[in-house]
Amino acid sequence: MDLxxxxxxxxxxxxxxxxxxxxxxxxxxxxxxxxxxxxxxALPKSKIxxxxxxxxxEKGITLVQPRAGVALVNEHIALLQYLQNEGGADLLxxxxxxxxxxxxxxxxxxxxxxxxxxxxxxxxxxxxxxxGLENCRRVVENVNVPVQVRHGTPDARLLxxxxxxxxxxxxxxxxxxxxxxxxKNVSLEKTIYDWQYVDRLxxxxxxxxxxxxxxxxxxxTGTLVPPCISHAVAIVEAILAAEQGVHYLTLGxxxxxxxxxxxxxxxxxxxxxxxxxxxFGYENRHITTVFHQWMGGFPQDEAKAFGVISWGAATAxxxxxxKVIVKTPHEAMGIPxxxxxxxxxxATKQLVNMLKDQTIPSSKELEEEKEIIKKETRAILDAIxxxxxxxxxxxxxxxxxxxxxxxxxxxxxxxxxxxxxxxxNNGAIRLLDAGDLPFDKEILDYHKKKIQxxxxxxxxxxxxxxxxxDIYAIGKGMLVGRPN
Amino acid sequence: MGxxxxxxxxxxxDVHAVGNRIIEYAFTQAGFNVVNIGVLASQEEFIxxxxxxxAVAILVSSLYGHGEIDCRGLREKCQEAGIGDIILYAGGxxxxxxxxxxxxxxxxxxMGFNRVYPPGTSPEEAIADLKRDLNIED
Numbered sequence: 001m002d003l004x005x006x007x008x009x010x011x012x013x014x015x016x017x018x019x020x021x022x023x024x025x026x027x028x029x030x031x032x033x034x035x036x037x038x039x040x041x042a043l044p045k046s047k048i049x050x051x052x053x054x055x056x057x058e059k060g061i062t063l064v065q066p067r068a069g070v071a072l073v074n075e076h077i078a079l080l081q082y083l084q085n086e087g088g089a090d091l092l093x094x095x096x097x098x099x100x101x102x103x104x105x106x107x108x109x110x111x112x113x114x115x116x117x118x119x120x121x122x123x124x125x126x127x128x129x130x131x132g133l134e135n136c137r138r139v140v141e142n143v144n145v146p147v148q149v150r151h152g153t154p155d156a157r158l159l160x161x162x163x164x165x166x167x168x169x170x171x172x173x174x175x176x177x178x179x180x181x182x183x184k185n186v187s188l189e190k191t192i193y194d195w196q197y198v199d200r201l202x203x204x205x206x207x208x209x210x211x212x213x214x215x216x217x218x219x220x221t222g223t224l225v226p227p228c229i230s231h232a233v234a235i236v237e238a239i240l241a242a243e244q245g246v247h248y249l250t251l252g253x254x255x256x257x258x259x260x261x262x263x264x265x266x267x268x269x270x271x272x273x274x275x276x277x278x279x280f281g282y283e284n285r286h287i288t289t290v291f292h293q294w295m296g297g298f299p300q301d302e303a304k305a306f307g308v309i310s311w312g313a314a315t316a317x318x319x320x321x322x323k324v325i326v327k328t329p330h331e332a333m334g335i336p337x338x339x340x341x342x343x344x345x346x347a348t349k350q351l352v353n354m355l356k357d358q359t360i361p362s363s364k365e366l367e368e369e370k371e372i373i374k375k376e377t378r379a380i381l382d383a384i385x386x387x388x389x390x391x392x393x394x395x396x397x398x399x400x401x402x403x404x405x406x407x408x409x410x411x412x413x414x415x416x417x418x419x420x421x422x423x424x425n426n427g428a429i430r431l432l433d434a435g436d437l438p439f440d441k442e443i444l445d446y447h448k449k450k451i452q453x454x455x456x457x458x459x460x461x462x463x464x465x466x467x468x469x470d471i472y473a474i475g476k477g478m479l480v481g482r483p484n
Numbered sequence: 485m486g487x488x489x490x491x492x493x494x495x496x497x498d499v500h501a502v503g504n505r506i507i508e509y510a511f512t513q514a515g516f517n518v519v520n521i522g523v524l525a526s527q528e529e530f531i532x533x534x535x536x537x538x539a540v541a542i543l544v545s546s547l548y549g550h551g552e553i554d555c556r557g558l559r560e561k562c563q564e565a566g567i568g569d570i571i572l573y574a575g576g577x578x579x580x581x582x583x584x585x586x587x588x589x590x591x592x593x594x595m596g597f598n599r600v601y602p603p604g605t606s607p608e609e610a611i612a613d614l615k616r617d618l619n620i621e622d
Contacts, residue, residue, distance in 0.1 A: 098497040098548050121580055124549040182499050184524045223502050300604050334549050334577035411501035411523040
């Protein structure tokens with residue numbers, strides 16, 4: 001496999017398509033791609049994800065979206081309707097179960113059957129591939145707002161074929177963001193190649209008059225990920241997608257918890273991604289942003305969890321994210337009930353509405369934070385481009401090998417896993433160990449200074465214990481994991 | 485001081501890697517020889533690793549809700565493999581959704597786990613239990 005960042009021909013897409021559709025029996029229902037395009041074109045405007053996002057961006061408001069998915073179709077529809085009507089969700093998801101994410105359709109089938117028998121969902125999401133085209137269309141037809149596929153699937157080709165033909169208008173993921181945090185033994189060459197397929201498919205839909213939005217998964221491992229890391233991954237995935245003909249992109253970022261850092265991250269994500277897409281010749285691309293409420297460990301106490309949710313809602317709105325992905329008061333316990341899910345939405349919407357007319361004024365601190373994020377992100381992106389001899393696809397593969405891009409706490413063996421993040425004395429995420437990130441002395445000294453300031457304040461030497469304390473801190477009611 | 489080799493991993497199609505790293509770190513700090521098979525681990529991989537390393541305990545993590553399906557039959561498979569007496573612990577978000585803890589615990593004890601831990605348990609608790617179960621003194 002010679003991986004390059006170059007647009008696939010339609011012939012290449014169609015020849016691989018035959019193999020993809022044969023990997024599970026529901027694939028044959030989507031063989032006629034024209035029929036899927038026709039179905040998409042007949043959807044009302046109100047169900048086109050990208051259009052709703054662009055309208056919100058223009059108005060400067062932040063839309064709210066939950067995560068949600070259960071094993072059976074009728075129950076899944078009822079769940080989405082409840083989140084739409086009772087929770088006031090502006091946008092809906094279908095979160096896919098973990099067996100489907102690993103292409104284990106037999107096990108997903110077992111989960112469906114056991115869920116029917118026991119009267120409750122034994123799967124942690126909606127097994128869209130097993131349910132197939134017609135059932136997926138029922139989901140789209142029975143709600144009033146756009147629906148997105150949210151998952152965590154390294155090889156998401158068949159899932160894309162079925163859900164796009166079924167009228168889903170937004171597709172989450174990417175060859176990096178759905179590999180390194182979601183797989184152990186799958187090479188980046190393979191996932192980037194497989195996601196070129198997905199992006200080319202969406203490009204093909206676009207060429208036939210259908211707008212599908214694409215959303216690289218921003219938070220990655222959700223565990224103290226510094227903004228420069230998630231920005232670099234998001235921008236590379238945006239470029240890879242744009243090359244295959246994707247025109248509408250939502251780039252993501254997971255809340256760190258320090259307001260200044262989070263607002264700076266959201267602003268720089270928009271600015272840098274536009275800059276890089278322009279620079280590499282991708283015209284007419286539309287970029288929106290998504291902010292994920294805190295992705296790490298949550299407090300078990302529901303009132304405390306609402307505190308975390310509300311802080312995320314406030315930050316998303318003040319940072320002018322186009323949409324915010326909402327957590328629930330059951331987060332510490334796993335999959336929420338529909339009621340708990342709606343509560344997270346309502347708490348978030350309250351904050352969004354209260355803060356939508358307020359802005360964070362520019363300040364020395366905000367500008368400094370934006371400057372450092374931009375410098376770091378550019379350093380990583382430029383090093384990736386250099387090691388890839390001008391090709392982002394080659395560069396990202398070699399970049400991970402060399403550790404010049406490195407995601408903390410990722411399960412993949414294709415990730416160096418050398419960097420160690422920790423909070424500074426103000427709760428912003430810095431690097432205790434920068435591993436092999438391509439940073440100059442000035443950046444490295446900055447991180448060292450920031451972490452040392454915290455060590456001094458706490459009277460301890462920065463170490464791995466500090467990282468662990470930070471991972472548990474929010475669950476225990478704090479942002480910074482101070483010693484007792 | 486007896487054998488202190490343990491196998492730990494995250495079972496099934498689950499990719500939650502953070503707690504897994506912390507368990508490895510905490511048990512190593514506590515003096516155990518930790519064989520960490522990581523995420524996406526099958527029952528067979530747990531058992532294989534335990535046999536190869538002569539482990540005295542298997543610590544199974546599950547964070548994503550499918551633990552109920554993934555853990556069934558592990559004790560029986562251990563028996564078939566000739567390590568039927570090995571200590572089995574399970575912990576995490578073991579079932580889909582917020583459920584009462586006692587019935588969940590019962591379910592896993594019935595499956596043949598020696599101890600079961602709810603979400604939010606600190607590694608120190610399991611370390612203390614394991615030392616007790618293995619008659620290890622600090």
